[in-house]
Amino acid sequence: MENKAGENDLVTSTNTFPQPARQARLNTLLSLSAADALGAATEFKTPDAIRAHYGETFPDYQPGSVFGFAPGEATDDSQMVAATLLGYARGTGLDGVLAGLNDWIATGPPDVGNLTRDALRKGGLDGGARAWASSNFQSAGNGGLMRIAAVWIAGYTEEALAHESALVTALTHADPRCVHASVFFTAFLDALHGGKDYTDAAELALKVMDSLDARAVLLERDIFTVDRREANNTFHAQDRDARTQVRASVRDGLAGKIHSQSGYVLDTLQAAVAHARAETWQTCVEPAVLMGNDSDTVACVVGAVAGARGLAVPPHLLPPLRLGHSWAGWQREWSCVVRFGELVK
Numbered sequence: 001m002e003n004k005a006g007e008n009d010l011v012t013s014t015n016t017f018p019q020p021a022r023q024a025r026l027n028t029l030l031s032l033s034a035a036d037a038l039g040a041a042t043e044f045k046t047p048d049a050i051r052a053h054y055g056e057t058f059p060d061y062q063p064g065s066v067f068g069f070a071p072g073e074a075t076d077d078s079q080m081v082a083a084t085l086l087g088y089a090r091g092t093g094l095d096g097v098l099a100g101l102n103d104w105i106a107t108g109p110p111d112v113g114n115l116t117r118d119a120l121r122k123g124g125l126d127g128g129a130r131a132w133a134s135s136n137f138q139s140a141g142n143g144g145l146m147r148i149a150a151v152w153i154a155g156y157t158e159e160a161l162a163h164e165s166a167l168v169t170a171l172t173h174a175d176p177r178c179v180h181a182s183v184f185f186t187a188f189l190d191a192l193h194g195g196k197d198y199t200d201a202a203e204l205a206l207k208v209m210d211s212l213d214a215r216a217v218l219l220e221r222d223i224f225t226v227d228r229r230e231a232n233n234t235f236h237a238q239d240r241d242a243r244t245q246v247r248a249s250v251r252d253g254l255a256g257k258i259h260s261q262s263g264y265v266l267d268t269l270q271a272a273v274a275h276a277r278a279e280t281w282q283t284c285v286e287p288a289v290l291m292g293n294d295s296d297t298v299a300c301v302v303g304a305v306a307g308a309r310g311l312a313v314p315p316h317l318l319p320p321l322r323l324g325h326s327w328a329g330w331q332r333e334w335s336c337v338v339r340f341g342e343l344v345k
């Protein structure tokens with residue numbers, strides 16, 4: 001762990017911890033974006049249709065995105081990671097992150113998840129809890145998990161990382177399955193970056209998830225407000241079962257089991273844990289791309305793990321890499337390789 005002078009300017013409790021090395025966090029941002037951009041072409045398609053059209057391998061960016069993303073353009077997943085980092089750069093913590101996400105959605109991005117749209121439209125730190133309530137406490141999509149690597153990339157670690165991951169997820173996805181999956185996931189990134197073996201890192205991250213009282217964290221920070229008591233109570237009722245389900249998904253993923261690449265948070269988590277065990281960046285990411293369905297998101301989550309593991313993105317994927325949308329703080333034509341350094345402090 002290093003903590004170079006001048007790198008640690010966050011006005012948050014992370015000042016008490018050494019940050020993960022900046023270069024590793026920057027590489028992880030590039031890695032998740034490149035994987036997302038590879039998966040953009042196959043999103044919503046079936047494995048058979050993908051193989052018929054693109055062949056058995058997927059070494060480079062391809063046209064065919066249903067949202068009109070050009071080859072090399074990353075989708076909402078990476079855009080929301082960047083929007084989160086731009087939000088942190090405001091220096092106002094969680095309020096800044098919410099403002100960063102609102103900046104992004106205000107400019108009409110080509111693809112936005114339903115729960116994300118509903119939560120941000122409702123406004124406020126409790127928008128995610130209100131959107132979850134509107135879904136009769138059913139919605140548990142992957143829209144929080146897909147962007148949560150941003151918290152680790154922002155420099156949080158240890159206890160502050162777990163707290164912040166719960167809060168940032170619940171801004172749009174307040175179901176306990178979503179919240180616990182994210183707390184697990186960023187702890188997993190942190191442990192992998194710290195050099196832990198894959199399975200050990202996952203088991204350690206499950207312990208982090210188990211030791212955090214996420215509901216108390218959300219309550220304290222007004223995600224669950226007094227007039228939203230029902231959300232707090234429902235979270236409480238489902239808390240234990242949600243942790244059990246996250247644990248089962250992670251362990252199935254560690255055993256190589258993949259249920260589906262649907263947009264359900266635990267399917268995405270399980271598939272990503274399974275794919276990202278492979279030896280190289282390409283062999284981690286390619287199966288996620290070829291399996292279709294929510295392939296860009298699964299690939300993006302895999303890309304975050306591959307980045308934290310220190311796996312190198314194939315060099316030819318970096319120069320063409322872009323984010324497929326313009327909003328306050330980002331232009332669609334900007335090169336990620338050139339500009340991402342400004343997002344990672």
Ligand SMILES: [Mg+2]
Pocket residue numbers: 075076077111296297
């Ligand atoms: Mg996407």
